[in-house]
Amino acid sequence: MPDDSLLKIFQKSYQNTDLTPLLQPEQLAKFWVEYGSASLEELVQLIEDNASRDAKIIFSGHRGCGKSTLLAEFGRNLSDRYFVAFFSIAETIEMSDVNHINILFAIAVNLMLRAEQEQINISESIKNAFYKWFAKRTQIEVETPKSAELSVGFDLFKIITGKLKTEASIRNELKREFERNISELVAKLNEIAAAIQGASKKEVLVIIDDLDKLDLAVVRSIFQEHIKALFLPGFSIVYTIPISSLRDISLSATLRTEADDQIVIMPVSKLLAKGERRKLNPTYQDDAIEVLCEVLHKRIPKEILESDVARHMVLHSGGVLRELIRISNRCCRICLREIRRTPEQTDFKVTPVVLDEAIKDLRLDFETTLGKTDYKILKETYAKFLPEDPKEQAFLDLLHGLDVLEYRNSEVWYDVHPIVMDLLQRKGLINASN
Secondary structure (H helix, E strand, O other): OOOHHHOOOOOHHHHHHOOOOOOOHHHHHOOOOOHHHHHHHHHHHHHHOOOOOOOOOEEEEOOOHHHHHHHHHHHHHHHHOOEEEEHHHHHHHOOHHHHHHHHHHHHHHHHHHHHHHHOOOOOOHHHHHHHHHHHHHHOOOOOOOOOOOOOOHHHHHHHHHHHHHHHHHHHHHHHHOOOOOOHHHHHHHHHHHHHHHHHOOOEEEEEEOOOHOHHHHHHHHHHOHHHHOOOOOOOOEEEEEEEHHOOOOHHHHHHHOOOOOEEEEEOOOOOOOOHHOOOOOOOOOOOHHHHHHHHHHHOHHHHHHHHHHHHHHHHHOOHHHHHHHHHHHHHHHHHHHHHHOOOOOOOOOOOOHHHHHHHHHHHHHHHHOHHHHHHHHHHHHHHHHOOOOOHHHHHHHHOOOOOEEEEEEEOOEEEEEEHHHHHHHHHHOOOOOO
């Protein structure tokens, strides 16, 4: 049998690297590191300083850059002054069938579910009217709950959430009913928000996560054609979208106009300045590296990481938070297998050899998705920090898939993900110097 204490340390580290994003208060308390503070401050400012109290904010950034965790912290920071309903669209609606109608309906459901959870003292007559409205439109009979600890409403909205996720017939019926009558749905949303605001004495703030995980074509359809409907509710809403959407000229113009330019972009951590990227001995941005090392050490004890391995994990991540967690998770998986394979070992660490094996596995993951056109774009982007056509769909797909990363300072520029860069070098497509 392997050393039990060593096995448990690596099992715990593996489990900790599976915790992403951080959404629960106890997770945030344990693992939160001051990260993305400029984006957090910008979100707070746009909400707090909005005179109309119905801000509509677009929040964007690379998949995996830490948006979900930052939004959870943002909601927690404002929860003493706002009634915050934070939810993932992926947990509410089947992702292949998301549209503007079921987004608005999901807002209504999650507002009521949150109100039930927090036991907001809405009058029984108003609550019952809401229950009947929701039950009618989702074809659900309201039954007496089995447990006295649960209210009818809590049960109802948990059931509705499940049906929205699994039953296409419900989603189709909602689309049929509200497609030509979106004003009724928005009016009900505003009634719900007003009831919650009146009972809680707090402004309503809704944060919708995971819209950035939708296919680009779906994002265009929702936000290009139906953005006015999404912006109709009379309370503050934060919508997430993929960063590749902002490269679409028409869609970006629509978003900026309708959102009154209230777009917050969470940048990727720059570990190297653009001018240092191709030098043999570059000067690294040590402050950014230290923050990501702190993120890593919150999850994996320093004593099981060989010297400088954490830093190399960070450098291979390209500054993308989830990529760092993905690399460390893969390292823990390899170590756990090795510990079981050689149980006589009592002093096992994540070594450069383990990291190399993890990087090899991830490099193969990237390689399986790439074709001839992709390699051409990647080579061009590596050479010039910009593709030949940044609006080309193939480039947007690479940006969406993290093969290419966007960086921002006084200009917007792009570089190839470090692991993909390694792949290009091995194929002889580039002569990487670092």
